[in-house]
Amino acid sequence: MGSQSSHHLSKIPDMEAIRRETGFSQANIVRLHHRFRALDKEDKGYLSKKNFLCIGELAVNPLCDRIIDAFFENSESVDFRSFIHILAHFRPIEEDKPKDLSTQELINSRKSKLKFAFQLYDQDKDGKISRNELLEVLRMMVGVQVTNEQLASITDRAIQEADLDGDNAISFDEFTKSLEKMNIEHKMSIRFLK
Structure with a gap:
């Protein structure tokens, strides 16, 4: 059993750096590496968007495409290190964070989580959530359960309540x-990402 664990560790480059950067334990990194390899059915060492559609919970999420796009910000494929960095946003916050990390912003901090969520709305990456961007996300989330008029009303009200500077959009600070x-x-x- 010990040799199997060390075998997994030898396949994960920069284990200690990944642990420091993400806050994941060695056991979680090994588990996530196993999950990554299971998604990488062709053993290419990277994942494509198509690989993510094999995750059942993600495939049924109305924001599936946007969540997947967050993994592929600047490329067509994702290696293990990029994969685990995105997942680190969803690691629960620990009250007793290590003292050596207290001066840097943790990848799973409230602010980092909010930045991640904000980018799911701000598709044109202009630093603001426009009425159309918010309306599009709401439409994805509620589907046909609400009329277009109701959605427009909800969108307008949300913008009106959040928009403090009167530019008819929501900045990150307003968000x-x-x-x-x-x-x-x-x-x-995600609790299993402790």
Whole structure:
């Protein structure tokens, strides 16, 4: 059993650096590497968008395409290190974070989680969530359960409540302020990623 564990460790380059950067334990990194390899059915060493569609929970999420796109910000494929860095956003926040990390922003901090969520809305990457971008996300999330008029009304009200500078869009600071009472740390955490 010990040799199998060390065999997995030898296949993960820069294990210690990944552990420091993401906050994952060695056991979690090995588990996520195993998951990565299971998704990489052709053993190419990287994943394509098509590989992510094999994740059942993700495939049924209305924001599936946007979540997958977050993994592929600047490329057509994702290696293990990029894969684990994105997943680190969903690692639960620990109250007793290591002291050597206290001066840097943790990848799973509230602010990092909010930045990740913000980018799911801000598709043109202009630093603002426009009415059309918000309307598009709401349409994806509720589908045909709500009329277009109702969706437009919900969108307009959300913009009106969050838009503090009157530019008819939601900046990251406004997004953060509008969600200050929401427990983002809990909502954007996957418990098995401790």
